[in-house]
Amino acid sequence: MKKAVLPKPLRGIIPPIITPLLDSNTLDVKSLEKLLEHILSGGVHGVFILGTTGELSSLSYRLRHEFVEHTCELVAGRVPVLVGITDTALAESIQLAQTAEKCGAAAVVAAAPYYFSLSQAELIRYYQQLADQSPLPLFLYNMPSHTKISLEPKSVKILTQHPNIIGIKDSSGNGVNFQLLQYQLKDNPDFSLLVGPEELTAEVVLLGAHGGINGGANMFPKLYVDLYEAALARDLDRLLPLHQRVMQISTNLYTVGSSQASYLQGVKCALSLMGICQNVLAEPLQPLPEKEQTIVRQYLQELNVMLPTNAAV
Amino acid sequence: MKKAVLPKPLRGIIPPIITPLLDSNTLDVKSLEKLLEHILSGGVHGVFILGTTGELSSLSYRLRHEFVEHTCELVAGRVPVLVGITDTALAESIQLAQTAEKCGAAAVVAAAPYYFSLSQAELIRYYQQLADQSPLPLFLYNMPSHTKISLEPKSVKILTQHPNIIGIKDSSGNGVNFQLLQYQLKDNPDFSLLVGPEELTAEVVLLGAHGGINGGANMFPKLYVDLYEAALARDLDRLLPLHQRVMQISTNLYTVGSSQASYLQGVKCALSLMGICQNVLAEPLQPLPEKEQTIVRQYLQELNVMLPTNAAV
């Protein structure tokens, strides 16, 4: 078991990888290997599994544990592995954290429990319990579009005081809250502030955030790494065309389907067209219909033409 | 293994029982036995486990399977057992349905998956898949306050055509949708239409619905059975004082806590004060604070005085 050291704070591009499947309940290990090599070749700074892009909630527990084992083995300590342990049952989250620790993952990531509605006080208490019991350091994961509760900046401030809570992935898309978060973290330089939506990576890194957990990096890892580096260097001349390309991907690939999961459908379809995995989503989600797959194929062809070097993608 | 015959349609009062716990991850089997005897002595027409009142989503899978086994064994075929298999992962729902079937449960009950947002078409497809694969007949469970999606009357109409879908528990509290549902089920006399919120049982049974899956029946089973029978008999003189008592319970017991789970906290606290179970909720929910437990005790004393016979409660 090889384990990567986790930098403090964790910086850069950490792709939230999709879960390659043969069917709803069977992992596709070969494709997982291909995907991991693809993204690692792009220079990414970590790998995040079992997030929303990984269809966390749709996977059986057996599959989730297997997925952790295979990923850690395949990554083999080259970059830190972050494992999503989001669940409505605390005991299941802890068990998954234990597997992650055993396999050599670097940290765990948890969104709010998403069946019962909690107050901010209840949510804080929940995270404290989870952090107390987790054998690995914990990243908060703010995902109100799916959990239906927002982790308020004031709550995050309280949670930063817990020694086992080391960062946050904010996927809310709420720019105001992100800036409020960043402002109040100004005296916590080791606490990692990472953004979910890739449309925001350029601007938040320019203003001081640490990086992005961006789904597009499943397909185009180097593009997002370049974007991150240009933003870090405050090189706006280099940054703006890269940001334009990210916006083009978002505008074209993530809205082909009419389902609310069109982003996920687009990513998985594109990866299958690129020969990296099967176009299989876990129930209750479905892959894009064939007609819309054709549209994705067209966009990919257009994008490829525009990409700096074909090899690196 | 004794198994009760499931009437077509299922009628009457089917308490959605709480899950008696020693701690977040340990079932309290002794209390489960006490609770089951308590409610069966009230004349209820079935038992529903692992619903929202049963804190379904907070329980580990091991515990859920155990709970099914113990309940079926303890009920021993005296009334039909309905098992909640609500989950975000289809494979886990099916596995629980298989355990339910093996143990002699009569049917399963499933709310919508509650992480990814689904359209009505996706939801219909999901339920069809679930019904295809479930070894037991399936009740739909409309619970938008927790799943954040409403099962529209038009979708229910389509799902009634599936031979393995035999009824619905509507916990939306949306009176208009309930009446629309009932109107369009007028030609499906075997499809069971049951209401969740006990505040509505009187009125919907008066207008023809089949009964209620009412949480208050954990504490006062006979009261709800009497209410159901008075409504069925259209005996408004008998019905109205019983309905008043139900409203008194709802008004006083379910709003003591300030949490959004105050209903659940109130029921579990009351049952613990009645000597039936421990006042333990699974994480992330917490029991009522001590000061509020005193308020519940007072209300119970007031209510007891008003209850027709102490013995039957």
Next chain:
Amino acid sequence: MKKAVLPKPLRGIIPPIITPLLDSNTLDVKSLEKLLEHILSGGVHGVFILGTTGELSSLSYRLRHEFVEHTCELVAGRVPVLVGITDTALAESIQLAQTAEKCGAAAVVAAAPYYFSLSQAELIRYYQQLADQSPLPLFLYNMPSHTKISLEPKSVKILTQHPNIIGIKDSSGNGVNFQLLQYQLKDNPDFSLLVGPEELTAEVVLLGAHGGINGGANMFPKLYVDLYEAALARDLDRLLPLHQRVMQISTNLYTVGSSQASYLQGVKCALSLMGICQNVLAEPLQPLPEKEQTIVRQYLQELNVMLPTNAAV
């Protein structure tokens, strides 16, 4: 100026009338007269203007004041006139209440202000201010689907203590809250509890509510009056077929359009086909497209056949 006496509590069927228009900003007085005679001939117990069915918020102030004047003159004291004064600007609400008083209306009706989000405490304060300054007694109007705030039962309880607040129209469709409201009003027999959605009139009047402010009574006033009387008499054999007819109207007429205003479009289209008014809605709403008007015509023909006597409708 003739003014009807307002019973305490106000009981029965009070149609929330549509606003007959020649165009978005011109009242159709002739049609208003036809409509009023039509509904009064059905035996209704009052008239409510400038509610949601009256497209209150889409009308200019000049038109609202004109509408109050014409309605009061045409009704001429035969039944009480209730005037909707819902607005985001308190001063405009008061001015409209003054016009209503001057013209002989019996009471005013106000939903919550609907731009800024208010807490329950702020909402209570607002209603107290409005009731203090209104020259006519005030009905509360709970309309969360449009105002995006629900008037909680506990807030209503506080407001019942104001001498100038005399009733509530609850259009939430939330059956549980309606029952909680009714339970806590049990010691206020003079406070009028009226339901908005006609799908609920049968059940809530059976359990003791005072009546309905039901949009379908624009078209079929006698049907809703008959329904109310059967429910009041607890005559379920008479009630159920009338309730079925109400559900048939709701199921068929209010969902022809795909817009969220399909109820309003359906009512106005039906009234125009019945020769009572033009099929004109105020901006931003639009009438049903022609193809859907044909569907409404078909339903009306079906319904007419089933209606007890053509004359009374």
Next chain:
Amino acid sequence: MKKAVLPKPLRGIIPPIITPLLDSNTLDVKSLEKLLEHILSGGVHGVFILGTTGELSSLSYRLRHEFVEHTCELVAGRVPVLVGITDTALAESIQLAQTAEKCGAAAVVAAAPYYFSLSQAELIRYYQQLADQSPLPLFLYNMPSHTKISLEPKSVKILTQHPNIIGIKDSSGNGVNFQLLQYQLKDNPDFSLLVGPEELTAEVVLLGAHGGINGGANMFPKLYVDLYEAALARDLDRLLPLHQRVMQISTNLYTVGSSQASYLQGVKCALSLMGICQNVLAEPLQPLPEKEQTIVRQYLQELNVMLPTNAAV
């Protein structure tokens, strides 16, 4: 009547000014003059009246028209005046636009109608109607927190084709939608893209947006003008400390009250403490309680110390 030329696109900081009141229904013209001189001395690029910060919906129509007249007269063509005409009644919006035109305002601004729920298609149609009938060019105003409907990027794209629609103020705080908007406006260089929340002005101007309609500029106009200019110049060393100050204001001044209108309460309280206007809000909003006014006073004192020169603030 002096009228400023409206640049294409409009750029810079355009404060959405508060409405100075003597009471809920009486304009405070003296304070209006003080406020306008205060903000114009800070170098702002325009003035926006009757936005959300201006409590648009709470003001009577008479007052709104008066306010337009006085503002235009006092500004006297020094900068463009933008007039909010947001309303639920199209006829009232048009009338206000006519007054604005007559008085020499440069443009009008309208959020979505906020009582009836509209589809995107209905909203597009509404804006087209409004733009057709408005005598002044129209800015779209996306304000979903208050109107409860979001103007989708795809809808904006369609509306940019209307010759009388010249820009958008996006106050959604949704960073992803803002970037999507900007990306699809890349071929419309004359269409003005302005951001509402001041927390986002730095980052969106860095990436190419045209400026901000920022409430804090009521108090500190020069700070926001400096921030805008630093962002425009891509001078991050100058920009970041200014952005920090904006975040400090947001963090401290806008959350003193517990009401959802705490931002508005904070701004008006601060302005009253600075001697610029009375601390009077229009019903249904209330000023901050006295205890919280003290907190605002303290923050202002702290902020003043940090501000570059007292004079310019």
